[in-house]
Amino acid sequence: MKHLPSWRCSKCQVFFREVARRVFAQEMKDSNLTSRDENDQYAPQYVLTPTGAKVNRIFLVGTLIEKEDIGTDSEYWRGRVSDPTGSFLVYAGQYQPEAAQFLAECELPAFVAVVGKTSTYTTDDGNVLTSIRPESIQHVDELTRDLWVLDTAKQTLERIRAIESEEDQNSKLAKEHYSTDIGYYRTIVKKALESLKETE
Numbered sequence: 363m364k365h366l367p368s369w370r371c372s373k374c375q376v377f378f379r380e381v382a383r384r385v386f387a388q389e390m391k392d393s394n395l396t397s398r399d400e401n402d403q404y405a406p407q408y409v410l411t412p413t414g415a416k417v418n419r420i421f422l423v424g425t426l427i428e429k430e431d432i433g434t435d436s437e438y439w440r441g442r443v444s445d446p447t448g449s450f451l452v453y454a455g456q457y458q459p460e461a462a463q464f465l466a467e468c469e470l471p472a473f474v475a476v477v478g479k480t481s482t483y484t485t486d487d488g489n490v491l492t493s494i495r496p497e498s499i500q501h502v503d504e505l506t507r508d509l510w511v512l513d514t515a516k517q518t519l520e521r522i523r524a525i526e527s528e529e530d531q532n533s534k535l536a537k538e539h540y541s542t543d544i545g546y547y548r549t550i551v552k553k554a555l556e557s558l559k560e561t562e
Contacts, residue, residue, distance in 0.1 A: 382421035382477050384514040385411055387448035388550050390420070394490035395539050396482050409480045409492060413521035413547055414536040420494060422450055423475045423502060423510035429465050439465040441499075443474060446511060446557035447550050451493040452476060461496040468501075475502045475510075508558050515551045522547055 395410045406418040427449070428442040438455040439462050454461035461478075468474070478496035485491065524533040525542050536542055 380406055380418040382419040383415050383417045384421055384510065384517050385415050385417060386514055386518060386550060386554060387422075387424070387443075387445045387450050389413060389415070389447075389518070389547065390417075390450065390480070390492050391448055392540070393417075393492055394482075395536075396490070407480075407482075409482060410532060410536055410539070411521075412536055412540040412542045413518055414525055414530070414533040415517075415521055416532050417480050419477065419497075420480055421475070421477050421510075422494070423473070423507045424450065425507070426465075426468060426470060426472045426474045429468065429470065431466070437462055437466065441465050443476060445514075446554040450476070451491075452478065452496050452499070453481075453493055454496055454499075458496055461499045464499045473502050473504055473507050474499055475506065511554050511558055515554050518547065518551050522551075 389411050390409075393409050393411045397408050397410065398405045399408075409417045411417060422443060422445065424443040424445040426441055427444050428440075430440050431437050432440050433455065436456055438453070441452040441454070443450045443452055452461075452465075454465055456462070476494060476496050476499050478494040478498075481493050481495050483491045483493070521533070522544055524530060525537050526544060528534045528537060
């Protein structure tokens, strides 16, 4: 197995990986509710988004538009990957050597696919910032990016419908915490889909 699993069941000693969710950048930026399912030190941390996506790992495809080595003693790369709604910050250093090497060598701009763990940081004024620690980054083509936008739009709309009907616990919790503006996130989906028409 190339990467360590995401979680260990303390009772059965079985390893398994969290599903990589598809969420648009703007929704991740709006997210500030984190939780763990239990107190086990191996239990993953989740970010619950305004439409009810429970994210530990994320799969995103977009355009790598910026990169910078912000390390002091060793290389520590920060990349910015944009989608039609905003951008994700991706950080890779010595614990993500393949991703760090990719960022070091990649020429901008480039379509990339990233699978990684969500990470949160709370600023002194209480704002929660989200970023991605990549497990893998690779070059993709424009079609792959377009298909990701379509899939992510579909899944976002499905979560919005779940919010409206409060059909599961994540939807109820998201609606309660964020007072989710359904119209706002429908507009985000529409904006993302319209961006595909502009590139045709």
